[in-house]
């Protein structure tokens with residue numbers, strides 16, 4: 001039977017570094033123990049709730065939300081009858097200045113996803129965490145897992161030290177395209193640069209709202225630097241970035257391309273067409289206009305029924321409930337595409 | 351509009367701790383029962399936004415409006431219940447959302463304490 005509900009954005013967290021140490025070499029085990037280092041996380045503002053989590057998502061053992069596969073299975077997969085859920089571990093290995101340690105941690109996170117999560121329930125699928133500071137090592141990491149069907153994409157965080165279209169990052173995108181894996185670019189992260197083009201905002205509400213600025217930057221960079229042109233098989237997924245901003249951005253980019261195309265001669269077609277062909281987005285956090293019809297109009301403007309894939313963002317506080325998040329006005333065929341068909345097609349599920 | 355069939359239902363002992371509690375009526379309806387000292391409130395235990403159980407949330411004073419840079423203060427006389435998912439705040443008396451009081455409202459119930467028990471008119 002065809003899959004009915006695919007959740008394209010769920011977060012698994014190690015309860016602590018001790019969760020990951022079994023997957024580190026003896027050297028790094030000793031290093032972690034001796035230094036007492038904590039799991040690196042990219043978080044610049046105190047969140048609305050502890051761990052940025054739904055207040056009911058703390059497992060009974062009191063550990064970090066998203067750290068207990070069995071509790072997550074019950075609270076998410078069983079509760080909502082989810083057929084497949086894609087895990088995006090948000091361990092910020094790239095924030096470590098010690099690249100050897102970051103690469104060891106990247107491997108450990110992927111081993112932990114495979115052994116502690118995917119092996120525990122066949123509905124979990126993994127994303128390959130990579131270290132954007134070391135694209136060559138990341139490419140090798142992608143090759144390492146490429147044949148393991150439990151992993152269905154490569155995971156980057158949207159806030160980076162430089163735009164991902166730049167050539168330094170190309171090994172990651174090449175390896176992903178060669179492996180037939182989409183690259184998911186997820187909300188969050190941070191480089192050595194302010195999180196907005198105008199500096200540091202004061203409040204979490206600003207941080208959370210203007211994340212779309214980073215998504216716009218990455219998307220325009222990937223298009224303009226010719227990543228999609230060089231890698232026609234590459235697919236990129238914008239995860240947790242919203243999507244209502246997309247039509248305006250593409251109108252602007254398409255218009256500018258008409259006059260500025262000689263600057264980027266590898267761009268031989270309308271940027272909007274490239275994006276519609278090679279980019280997808282997840283739904284959460286659903287934009288919630290007062291008039292839900294406006295959302296349908298936005299979808300119409302994006303002009304691509306394959307574009308959106310449903311996501312909950314469990315266990316985070318801005319979780320979207322599968323039975324409540326999509327407005328009733330969305331027609332049945334499109335609803336089915338969003339809830340399952342588009343993700344099944346992109347990730348080769350079912 | 352209150353339904354005419356509403357009756358007083360015994361939902362809890364008065365020894366219940368301060369805070370937010372989930373109680374279930376015989377017909378399966380969930381109630382978020384709130385206590386602060388001698389004050390009690392009851393709201394339907396379903397958030398009108400996306401359906402979270404409000405009893406998993408927290409009760410606190412409402413943040414009083416002020417200008418940028420002024421001291422931010424809590425008005426404990428007018429508590430709100432904060433939804434455990436997306437943080438919407440609801441007036442514990444009226445059930446109205448602070449952000450959108452006309453359109454987003456959770457049902458509120460009258461509460462009384464009698465004979466050592468807490469009763470909700472539901």
Ligand code: FES
Nearest residue numbers: 397399400433436
């Ligand atoms: S479900 Fe309560 S605020 Fe969204």
